[in-house]
Amino acid sequence: MPQTSIDIYLPQQARVEEIIVENSQISTFVLSFSDRAYNNGFRHRPGQFVLVSMPHCGEAPISISSPSTRPGTIHLSVRRAGTLTTAMHGLRLGDTLGLRGPYGRPFPMEQLAGQDLLFVAGGIGLAPLRGVLNTCLDQRERYGALTVLYGSRTPSDIAFQADLELWREKGVDCRLTVDATEAGWSGSVGLVTALLDTVPPELSRSTALLCGPPLMFRAVLGKLATMGFSDEQVLTTMERQMKCGVGICRHCHMDGKLACVDGPVFSLAELRKLKILELAE
Structure with missing residues (x-):
């Protein structure tokens, strides 16, 4: 939403309309802004984030997981x-918190039109990709095949089960794997990289969207490269400590770029130029 007449540092109050318990550690909060005119005009794009605040608890960036x-x-x-x-x-329900934003560079949905999209996620990493995938489903004719590979620690930790x-x-072709099995689980056990062997892509029209913990991230990058994905065909979101969200404080500095305004969405090609070697190895 345009911020021309609104203090960019002033959070807007938002009310909790629904709480969806995803697992023992993750919940999805469905919010609406108390200012109805602001709420009606609020828009975001997949991959953007908001800065969330509560009294005496500080402020933190959180990805928007709903579709645009x-x-x-x-x-x-x-x-x-x-x-x-x-x-x-x-x-x-009915409690309020502060939100400001949306901030950040989103996923390039226009560039992804016509592409087969491979979503690879671990744990809470499915949250920012959830908004992308639901946007694709709401505009189904614009996108090719949609595949989700999702890894969790145990079956009990699988989040977004309703989704x-x-x-x-x-x-959507959804394939799950867990690190450790539990009673009643008959699905895959092992790293999410093993699932990549089951979905050979058509590289001429495919893009991989990746979000998850660093160890998973490095393993998946290596596997995607082996499969033939170029650095330009891999997109991800970067987590960094952000204070202002608008490129002023520079807390999210990344070798000449700022995650809050130049990201959080980057291609692997951009990360290599930034020498983010701990992720690109």
């Missing part, structure tokens, strides 16, 4: 980790 095609509410999928996210997990079920019903 469904205005009216905003979804934030949050893993309990620090002071702010733990406080968010104590919210109840995964709905995606399957809509023709």
